[in-house]
Amino acid sequence: MKPENLLEALHVAEKLKDTTRHCYTSGGRHESVAEHSWRMTLMAYWVSDEFPEVDMDKVIRMCLIHDLGECFTGDIPAFDKTDADETTEERLLYGWVATLPEPFRTDMRALYEEMAALQTPEARVYKALDKMEAVVQHNESDISTWEPHEYALNMTYGVEQAQFSAYMRELREAIRQETLDKMEREGKA
Template sequence: MKAREFLEILHIAERLKDTLRHCTTSKGRVESVAEHSWRTALMAFLLRNEFPELDMDKVVGMCLIHDLGECFTGDIPVFEKTENDREEEEASLNEWIKSLPDDISTQLSELFIEMNAQVTKEAKLYKALDKLEALIQHNEAPISSWSENEYELNKTYAFDIVKFSDWLMTLRKEILNDTMKKIETDKS
């Protein structure tokens, strides 16, 4: 890859630093998509010993790139995102990927195909971490930043996604414990 091509890819990806998400940080600042992707990748990195049979470099890569489509469309909360929104994001992302140098284009295309198919354990783990990170962030954020529907969503979200792993199911239950404590503290 030429240095200029490398820089152009980074310039597009930099947009995620300014693309804001629905979640806020523990101090109440609205987080960026880049921050979410970074912590999702960190989660994968930290879980290498829990999933030794998986290609964790691939999972980290999936976590790093999973929201690149939001460079073009912005972030739409899961409970507001329509099928049309998903199609627009995927079309914009695919158009950009096709414009990249062949080796990078092929690598990204293959990863996104695997991620979307949700067949491999690597793809399932990335998807679970993506969902769990959002729940963890909500629990860390001030409860005043939660929308009304998030009280129930934080209790039920992602249980179906983690069921392939006992370890992730245990983690999801711990996250639920944190959610319930947060809600109870708010009522006090």
């Protein structure tokens, strides 16, 4: 990629550093979308030994780009996001991706389509990590930041996406147990 194209793309992606998510960090501030994407990517690296048959480099690319659409729309929590929100985000994202030079334009479009279809092992790993990282972050945040519906949501969010793999089911169960332990410690169980 030519330096000027790289700089343009980086300036767009930089917006995710200031785009906050619904969740808080353990330090008490809103988490950024960039931080969520970074930790998902770290998770992908650290679970790579559990999935020797999966192209983890592809999963890492999926994790890195999965929320770039939020550069244009901001973050809308999953429990508030509508089909219209999804359509708008996809339209704006795909419009931007179309301006990128090759091979990134074609590669990113193909990755987004694979991620949306959720048919490949790579897409399934990415999606499970996306959901589970959000619950891990909630478990790390102060329970006073949780909305009432999040007590039940933390117990179920990502369970469906983890079903494809014994390891992912085990990881999701460990995260569920952390949620239970946190609620018990805080007198919310």
